[in-house]
Amino acid sequence: MKRPESKLTRQGTEIKGVINDYSDLRKVGFENYEIRHETYALAQVIYFILTGRKGEFTREKNTELKKFILKAVSANKEERFTSVKEMREELIRVVLPSLKSEIKC
Numbered sequence: 001m002k003r004p005e006s007k008l009t010r011q012g013t014e015i016k017g018v019i020n021d022y023s024d025l026r027k028v029g030f031e032n033y034e035i036r037h038e039t040y041a042l043a044q045v046i047y048f049i050l051t052g053r054k055g056e057f058t059r060e061k062n063t064e065l066k067k068f069i070l071k072a073v074s075a076n077k078e079e080r081f082t083s084v085k086e087m088r089e090e091l092i093r094v095v096l097p098s099l100k101s102e103i104k105c
Contacts, residue, residue: 035083051065068091
């Protein structure tokens with residue numbers, strides 16, 4: 001929401017951020033923005049935090065992490081996580097345990 005007195009935002013902005021699902025937002029418009037656009041961006045941040053890499057999802061060797069990320073960034077929005085809660089639960093239940101064996105401390 002644009003605050004009239006704010007100098008940080010402007011009215012009519014359609015796209016925010018740089019890792020959002022830009023191609024879909026261009027088709028559907030910012031007024032149809034939904035949580036699945038956020039889970040798309042969040043998955044990329046999670047992937048970078050866990051691996052130190054960005055955008056190399058299809059080359060990921062950890063099967064559970066790869067499935068998680070590819071679900072979150074699926075071109076078909078209906079296949080994506082429907083909430084951050086659902087995403088968090090799968091990350092904790094499936095992905096993180098699969099990564100523990102790879103982490104050497």
